[in-house]
Amino acid sequence: MSSDLPAFAVQVACDLGAEFAEARLHENRETACLLRDGEPEPAAIISSRGLGVRILCKGALSFAATNDLSRDSIRILCKDAVRAAEASSVILNKRIEFCEQKGVKTSWRAEERKNIENASVEDLMRILWELDKTLRHDYDGITFTNRLLTISTMLEMKTYVNSDGAQIESRVPRIQYSSYLTTPFEGKTFTVTIPPGYSQLGGSGGWETVERLNLQEYVPQEAKILAAVIKNTSKPPAGVVDVVLGPEVAGIVAHESAGHPGEADRIQGREAAQAGESYLKPTDLGLRIGSDQAFVSDDPTIGGSMGFYLYDDEGVPARKRKLIEAGVVSEFLQNRATAREFGLDSSNSASRSVAFDREPIIRMANTFVEPGDYSFEELLEDVKIGVYIKSFMEWNIDDRRFNERYVGLEAYLIEDGQLKGLIRDPILEITTIKFWSSLDARGRDLTFNAAMCGKGDPMQAAPVWTGGPHIRLRGVGIGAR
Amino acid sequence: MMNLEEICVFVLEGALKAGAADVSVLASDYREDMTRFSNNTVTVVKRISNVTVDTYVSKDRKRIVGSSSDPSYGGLEKFTNALVEACGSLQPSPDYMPLPEGPYQYVSHENYDVRIAEDDLLLIDTVKKVVETGLHAGASRLSGSLTSNSVRSHLLTTGKAEGSDKKTGIVLNVRAFADAGGSGHGLSCACQLAGFNPLDASRTAAEYAVRSSNPRAWEEGSYDVILTPTVAANIVQNVGAASSAFAVEAGISFLSGQLGEKTAVESFTLRDLGCATDGLGSRSFDDEGVPTKENLIFERGVVKQYLHNTTTAAKFQKVSTGNAGIIDPHPWNLVVDEGDYGWEEMLQDVKHGVIVTNNWYTRFQNLRAGEYSTLPRDAAFLIQDGKIVHPVAGLRLSDSIPRQLKNIAGLTKERKWIQWWEVEIPVQTPAILIRDVTVTKPKP
Numbered sequence: 018m019s020s021d022l023p024a025f026a027v028q029v030a031c032d033l034g035a036e037f038a039e040a041r042l043h044e045n046r047e048t049a050c051l052l053r054d055g056e057p058e059p060a061a062i063i064s065s066r067g068l069g070v071r072i073l074c075k076g077a078l079s080f081a082a083t084n085d086l087s088r089d090s091i092r093i094l095c096k097d098a099v100r101a102a103e104a105s106s107v108i109l110n111k112r113i114e115f116c117e118q119k120g121v122k123t124s125w126r127a128e129e130r131k132n133i134e135n136a137s138v139e140d141l142m143r144i145l146w147e148l149d150k151t152l153r154h155d156y157d158g159i160t161f162t163n164r165l166l167t168i169s170t171m172l173e174m175k176t177y178v179n180s181d182g183a184q185i186e187s188r189v190p191r192i193q194y195s196s197y198l199t200t201p202f203e204g205k206t207f208t209v210t211i212p213p214g215y216s217q218l219g220g221s222g223g224w225e226t227v228e229r230l231n232l233q234e235y236v237p238q239e240a241k242i243l244a245a246v247i248k249n250t251s252k253p254p255a256g257v258v259d260v261v262l263g264p265e266v267a268g269i270v271a272h273e274s275a276g277h278p279g280e281a282d283r284i285q286g287r288e289a290a291q292a293g294e295s296y297l298k299p300t301d302l303g304l305r306i307g308s309d310q311a312f313v314s315d316d317p318t319i320g321g322s323m324g325f326y327l328y329d330d331e332g333v334p335a336r337k338r339k340l341i342e343a344g345v346v347s348e349f350l351q352n353r354a355t356a357r358e359f360g361l362d363s364s365n366s367a368s369r370s371v372a373f374d375r376e377p378i379i380r381m382a383n384t385f386v387e388p389g390d391y392s393f394e395e396l397l398e399d400v401k402i403g404v405y406i407k408s409f410m411e412w413n414i415d416d417r418r419f420n421e422r423y424v425g426l427e428a429y430l431i432e433d434g435q436l437k438g439l440i441r442d443p444i445l446e447i448t449t450i451k452f453w454s455s456l457d458a459r460g461r462d463l464t465f466n467a468a469m470c471g472k473g474d475p476m477q478a479a480p481v482w483t484g485g486p487h488i489r490l491r492g493v494g495i496g497a498r
Numbered sequence: 499m500m501n502l503e504e505i506c507v508f509v510l511e512g513a514l515k516a517g518a519a520d521v522s523v524l525a526s527d528y529r530e531d532m533t534r535f536s537n538n539t540v541t542v543v544k545r546i547s548n549v550t551v552d553t554y555v556s557k558d559r560k561r562i563v564g565s566s567s568d569p570s571y572g573g574l575e576k577f578t579n580a581l582v583e584a585c586g587s588l589q590p591s592p593d594y595m596p597l598p599e600g601p602y603q604y605v606s607h608e609n610y611d612v613r614i615a616e617d618d619l620l621l622i623d624t625v626k627k628v629v630e631t632g633l634h635a636g637a638s639r640l641s642g643s644l645t646s647n648s649v650r651s652h653l654l655t656t657g658k659a660e661g662s663d664k665k666t667g668i669v670l671n672v673r674a675f676a677d678a679g680g681s682g683h684g685l686s687c688a689c690q691l692a693g694f695n696p697l698d699a700s701r702t703a704a705e706y707a708v709r710s711s712n713p714r715a716w717e718e719g720s721y722d723v724i725l726t727p728t729v730a731a732n733i734v735q736n737v738g739a740a741s742s743a744f745a746v747e748a749g750i751s752f753l754s755g756q757l758g759e760k761t762a763v764e765s766f767t768l769r770d771l772g773c774a775t776d777g778l779g780s781r782s783f784d785d786e787g788v789p790t791k792e793n794l795i796f797e798r799g800v801v802k803q804y805l806h807n808t809t810t811a812a813k814f815q816k817v818s819t820g821n822a823g824i825i826d827p828h829p830w831n832l833v834v835d836e837g838d839y840g841w842e843e844m845l846q847d848v849k850h851g852v853i854v855t856n857n858w859y860t861r862f863q864n865l866r867a868g869e870y871s872t873l874p875r876d877a878a879f880l881i882q883d884g885k886i887v888h889p890v891a892g893l894r895l896s897d898s899i900p901r902q903l904k905n906i907a908g909l910t911k912e913r914k915w916i917q918w919w920e921v922e923i924p925v926q927t928p929a930i931l932i933r934d935v936t937v938t939k940p941k942p
Binding site: 048051053054056057058059060061062063064065066067077078079080081082083084085086087094097098101102104105108109110111113137138139142162163165197199205206207208215257285286287288289290291293374376410411412413414415416420421422424442446447448451474475476493494495496498 | 499530532533534536537538539540541542543544545546547548549550554561562563564565566567568569570573577580581584585587588589591592593622625626639641642643645671672673675683747748749750754824825858859860861862863864865866867869870871872873875892894896919938939940941942
């Protein structure tokens with residue numbers, strides 16, 4: 018994508034008085050296919066392309082976006098952005114400033130061996146047809162009478178220019194799959210998702226990514242397990258037990274109760290009326306919130322990940338962020354404005370936008386519990402009575418990221434170090450401090466799930482990974498529905 | 499750049515030339531201004547302008563939808579040709595129905611205020627007053643967003659349906675914080691400035707914040723719960739989504755198999771209105787060109803109809819209800835009929851309960867059964883013997899929507915329009931009292 022238009026916009030904005038200006042030409046293309054009970058619903062081809070401009074003027078921040086890419090329109094856009102910033106500057110209590118960041122001229126892309134644009138709707142439908150065939154089987158008395166399968170390819174291309182001299186082009190293709198399955202059983206009807214928890218299987222990369230997802234093996238395998246889960250009626254043990262969590266659960270907890278509360282804009286109250294605030298305060302770096310086994314990181318540079326990038330949407334080189342280290346809050350996720358507030362030399366590259374008409378804000382990329390050195394069997398071995406929650410469906414957390422709940426889907430009783438059979442809907446309802454303080458061991462495995470994380474106003478759904486190893490919590494309360 | 503009518507003609511003719519049989523083109527010009535604020539100061543002002551073209555094409559019973567925001571001649575030509583070509587490579591759909599035949603007469607909804615559409619600096623001054631009002635009412639800090647938007651759209655189909663629509667909207671979402679853990683939410687949303695009351699919303703948020711300071715202990719258990727309109731709307735929007743015939747057919751609706759069944763109490767009547775005064779979701783025509791109208795989803799507790807487009811209607815042997823969504827029919831504006839309770843009267847009807855003024859993160863364990871939990875946020879109050887006793891915090895409601903619909907004990911006369919970050923479909927609803935809701939908290 019040519020840098021002419023963004024460069025032009027930056028120049029116009031600066032000429033009009035902006036102290037800082039950036040412009041992002043941002044294009045998204047998506048092809049999605051949907052198969053319902055073996056019948057095709059309309060496929061979808063969605064594309065958006067436009068220019069988003071952000072400026073600082075007289076201490077105020079303004080963002081404007083358009084998909085009319087004529088130079089006249091861009092001039093008007095910049096004029097409106099400067100005018101709005103000037104108007105709001107008179108009622109500001111506090112100037113907004115960015116930390117210094119030397120501009121870089123570069124281009125980067127996610128690895129793409131097979132061009133994603135060559136994947137056709139026929140290719141996508143073929144995958145769904147084959148999966149649907151396997152899902153129509155009888156799974157030991159369970160037949161998924163309703164099956165809603167969806168697969169999509171996405172391509173995101175950006176050209177970013179700012180008045181600090183940055184000029185960065187990028188290209189990230191992605192693929193994702195998700196499905197809803199419904200079945201009646203003994204007078205009740207159940208809807209589950211594959212993967213569980215309303216998440217997706219996905220990653221960045223070209224069409225070769227679909228092989229890596231290994232859907233033909235994963236989906237029927239998961240369907241078999243879920244059929245058994247639906248048939249099971251055994252309740253979980255009540256009271257205080259040891260709990261082993263699978264990577265899917267570890268990942269969502271890391272995202273919800275370590276990643277989100279560590280977003281510096283949330284900590285400062287910028288998201289208070291929408292996604293909420295944080296139980297962490299700006300002075301809480303160095304605060305102990307968990308055991309010395311609690312390690313949570315967020316890393317945009319993981320190859321093949323949904324949240325992959327090498328430069329963020331402020332032109333800052335991406336790096337891994339160590340959010341929690343040995344139970345201590347180690348780092349917040351920063352953009353250039355919050356980094357300035359915190360007195361830092363640089364942001365840690367957490368600024369992302371999902372579309373041209375969305376302001377870049379602090380987002381996670383790929384958030385995970387760091388693996389340890391236990392095998393799965395070692396995690397179980399000295400559990401006298403406990404619960405292994407491998408996957409979940411229902412989850413939520415309060416708007417300060419402190420009171421959280423995860424309801425198990427595939428879950429087992431542990432007795433004397435052995436898995437003893439499925440249990441239904443164990444509920445882990447716990448505070449963030451209790452969770453991370455109870456963590457006493459981490460597995461050496463590491464897997465990720467894809468998800469779309471919602472934040473911002475207007476809302477932005479950012480592609481991310483959540484992940485971790487199996488982990489063990491000692492002595493936590495489990496409930497039942 | 500072409501105007502909206504020209505875009506529709508260009509795309510429709512291009513699609514037919516490329517071999518399409520049915521074509522529906524919806525061109526929309528969307529503009530939004532937003533001023534966000536937190537800690538009593540403006541954080542960012544935003545202006546978004548976006549012309550999008552949503553197109554449905556069929557060819558040999560194969561069906562595809564597309565959306566483009568490149569409204570240039572070259573961009574639209576490329577988009578249209580790619581769409582028709584991709585359509586041709588799909589499998590025929592056994593559900594294929596041709597687009598409905600017009601032309602139609604459309605009702606205008608009058609939800610357009612030129613002052614909202616044209617005054618781009620309206621918001622900044624209003625935000626200043628909102629913050630001042632909230633602080634004056636006792637809050638220590640306020641956060642929120644004030645958004646105005648205007649949408650003009652034009653639709654053209656091969657079924658000879660053609661229409662234009664325009665609307666404006668203005669929404670204030672404000673949260674106030676007081677000392678000692680108190681917080682409150684205020685909301686005002688309207689299509690015209692005459693119906694917009696931002697300072698009342700700010701005052702409400704601040705008063706809730708002050709009253710909810712120093713929350714006290716409470717026990718897990720079963721409570722009667724009064725859901726204020728903001729919270730009721732969060733639940734009702736899920737009822738509206740479940741009424742989509744697509745959701746029913748896909749097996750993910752808790753209203754599946756409930757047509758004609760008494761699924762809620764007698765006092766619960768729910769309508770979907772295509773055009774409603776101050777209904778932010780209003781539009782005169784659906785994506786197939788069918789005029790939108792009033793649809794009775796629930797009447798005195800009985801499920802009367804699902805929401806249909808032409809395809810789902812044919813499968814259910816009904817007629818379209820004007821709710822396309824080519825794939826997924828959806829509500830436009832959900833309206834719950836008023837009840838007969840005054841607020842004080844509803845309070846007095848609660849022996850042991852809580853008032854929940856706001857909530858978020860509603861998530862389902864079993865979507866088909868409607869089993870879910872949600873987190874109250876901001877002010878919540880314990881009620882004993884008809885009186886508010888003290889504020890509480892840290893609650894979680896765990897229930898099922900079908901159970902709740904059968905355990906509605908009352909609805910207030912007064913209703914409010916709700917649309918904000920957590921409630922996407924606009925809902926006009928009273929406060930609702932529900933018996934015996936499980937309320938939980940984290941295990942120690």
